[in-house]
Amino acid sequence: VRMKSRIPLILLACGSFNPITNMHMRLFELARDHLHQTGQYQVTEGIMSPVNDDYGKKGLVSAKHRIAMAKLALETSDWIRVDPWESEQKKWTETVKVLRHHYNESLRLLQSRKEFMKNKQPIERSTEDSLSHQQPVLPELKLLCGADFLQTFKMPNLWKEEHIKEIVERFGLVCISRAGSDPAKYINESDLLMKFQHNIFLVKEWVQNEISATQIRYALRRGLSVKYLIPDSVIAYITHHNIYTEESEQKNEGDLLQPLKLHKTVNPLND
Amino acid sequence: MEDPDKKTEVVLLACGSFNPITNMHLRLFELAKDYLHETGKYKVIKGIISPVGDAYKKKGLISANHRVTMAKLATKSSEWVEVDDWESSQSEWLETVKVLRYHHQKLLSPDATYSLQNVVPLTRPGRKRKQEPNRHDPVKKKNQNPDIKSPPQVKLVCGSDLLESFRIPNLWKLEDIIEIVENYGIVCISRAGNNVQKLIYESDILWKHKNNIHLVEEWITNDISSTKIRRALRRGQSIRYLVPDAVQAYIEKNNLYSPESEDMNAEVVLAPLQKNANDSKN
Numbered sequence: 346v347r348m349k350s351r352i353p354l355i356l357l358a359c360g361s362f363n364p365i366t367n368m369h370m371r372l373f374e375l376a377r378d379h380l381h382q383t384g385q386y387q388v389t390e391g392i393m394s395p396v397n398d399d400y401g402k403k404g405l406v407s408a409k410h411r412i413a414m415a416k417l418a419l420e421t422s423d424w425i426r427v428d429p430w431e432s433e434q435k436k437w438t439e440t441v442k443v444l445r446h447h448y449n450e451s452l453r454l455l456q457s458r459k460e461f462m463k464n465k466q467p468i469e470r471s472t473e474d475s476l477s478h479q480q481p482v483l484p485e486l487k488l489l490c491g492a493d494f495l496q497t498f499k500m501p502n503l504w505k506e507e508h509i510k511e512i513v514e515r516f517g518l519v520c521i522s523r524a525g526s527d528p529a530k531y532i533n534e535s536d537l538l539m540k541f542q543h544n545i546f547l548v549k550e551w552v553q554n555e556i557s558a559t560q561i562r563y564a565l566r567r568g569l570s571v572k573y574l575i576p577d578s579v580i581a582y583i584t585h586h587n588i589y590t591e592e593s594e595q596k597n598e599g600d601l602l603q604p605l606k607l608h609k610t611v612n613p614l615n616d
Numbered sequence: 617m618e619d620p621d622k623k624t625e626v627v628l629l630a631c632g633s634f635n636p637i638t639n640m641h642l643r644l645f646e647l648a649k650d651y652l653h654e655t656g657k658y659k660v661i662k663g664i665i666s667p668v669g670d671a672y673k674k675k676g677l678i679s680a681n682h683r684v685t686m687a688k689l690a691t692k693s694s695e696w697v698e699v700d701d702w703e704s705s706q707s708e709w710l711e712t713v714k715v716l717r718y719h720h721q722k723l724l725s726p727d728a729t730y731s732l733q734n735v736v737p738l739t740r741p742g743r744k745r746k747q748e749p750n751r752h753d754p755v756k757k758k759n760q761n762p763d764i765k766s767p768p769q770v771k772l773v774c775g776s777d778l779l780e781s782f783r784i785p786n787l788w789k790l791e792d793i794i795e796i797v798e799n800y801g802i803v804c805i806s807r808a809g810n811n812v813q814k815l816i817y818e819s820d821i822l823w824k825h826k827n828n829i830h831l832v833e834e835w836i837t838n839d840i841s842s843t844k845i846r847r848a849l850r851r852g853q854s855i856r857y858l859v860p861d862a863v864q865a866y867i868e869k870n871n872l873y874s875p876e877s878e879d880m881n882a883e884v885v886l887a888p889l890q891k892n893a894n895d896s897k898n
Contacts, residue, residue, distance in 0.1 A: 367639065367857040374854035421861055552848075552858060553839035560836050570646035573639040573860075574836065577693050 391425035408432035492522035625768035663697035680704035709887035776806035797825035
């Protein structure tokens with residue numbers, strides 16, 4: 346009897362990661378557990394994509410550091426990695442484009458594997474491959490986020506409507522919520538989200554672990570301990586490079602976020 | 617300007633099951649230390665994790681060997697927090713106040729060896745002592761010479777659950793609570809918006825010694841309870857980033873925490889409840 350094969354799934358988290366915290370990494374673990382328990386998916390990879398410096402958020406330190414810290418934090422993870430593509434683009438990139446990029450990359454990888462297998466001599470193929478001779482299941486890529494992320498869909502000029510639609514329709518969301526927040530409510534309040542609610546996975550976090558990066562930076566500026574909230578290797582890196590200071594927190598002060606800047610210039614007649 | 621030599625040295629002691637130890641337990645120490653340092657009056661020189669003995673008979677409590685080992689793995693990366701297994705190696709369950717006395721005496725005279733008989737209170741509770749408002753030292757002699765630092769202190773570091781547990785009938789002896797807040801002191805870490813202040817207000821004893829009960833607000837909500845960790849493990853869910861990596865690896869390797877382990881002591885009465893009930897019978 347052939348076991349129904351699970352759909353391979355890649356989780357992508359976009360964010361500032363300024364700095365990365367234990368909570369960011371927990372989101373991945375929670376999402377993976379939840380998706381596995383549905384019986385439908387096999388999570389193959391987790392990707393953390395730090396935002397481009399051009400995003401213009403207050404206190405955002407250079408992507409070079411944010412990527413380095415994420416790498417240190419994820420050293421001990423065997424399935425989550427950090428990807429610099431988004432941060433290396435010339436300008437800030439809309440989330441939907443990051444999703445498209447990573448999805449296309451996963452297809453490309455799948456394709457090149459198929460080519461590789463085709464060229465191998467039959468004897469060399471392992472027994473595993475007999476299953477993959479059948480139609481390989483296309484991977485899915487879903488956006489991993491917190492409940493507050495859903496709320497941002499409502500903010501004026503932050504998102505393009507057609508992007509939200511593509512994100513929930515074509516890709517899907519895995520949304521981790523903490524006690525006290527009610528993501529089902531946000532979904533209910535949006536016709537678009539309601540239409541694609543089957544593609545929005547809500548995961549409840551029972552162990553409250555709200556380590557906000559903002560509070561971490563606050564503690565660091567005041568010389569307070571952040572041990573056990575972020576990995577030791579990240580603390581050492583921050584200390585060594587003196588990354589978070591009063592000055593760093595003032596970066597981009599008073600500036601508009603890049604998406605808001607861009608969408609303001611859109612001709613209102615087009616809405 | 618604060619004279620660094622006038623700061624009182626403090627050792628922070630945490631008692632508990634540590635079943636298993638989590639990042640939240642470790643955070644308590646960091647928060648307590650930062651808080652005491654910011655008062656300008658204290659210098660925290662050490663943190664001690666003292667896992668409770670198996671004789672405590674709490675439901676789901678696995679062997680002290682494992683709990684001590686995990687705590688040691690967890691504190692490997694710490695320069696000042698360590699694990700002490702004196703309490704867990706006793707054959708009987710020990711009241712928290714005895715553990716405080718033990719560590720305090722060890723602090724004052726590190727070379728002497730201690731048996732259970734030696735662990736008597738420095739001042740007998742109930743005896744009236746002159747107490748100036750801002751003095752915390754438990755030693756009888758008054759510190760006349762300004763060049764001599766006040767003696768080092770041991771303080772209990774805990775969450776609000778410990779203070780709340782003072783109210784559970786037969787769990788604590790009244791005289792023990794008095795001795796803890798009078799002679800040693802508590803650093804209690806709780807979530808913002810908690811009701812610990814109300815708790816202190818509603819207790820005459822705690823109110824009387826409120827200067828010796830330091831309340832620290834934890835702004836970063838960090839609710840990583842051992843109970844939840846054990847539940848997640850039974851359900852095959854990940855505990856990564858909630859406990860140190862080495863602890864997670866140890867648990868996995870030794871397959872600790874199962875439905876069977878959670879059933880341990882299920883029919884047994886908790887040691888302090890048993891003891892206090894027996895004592896009141898006699």
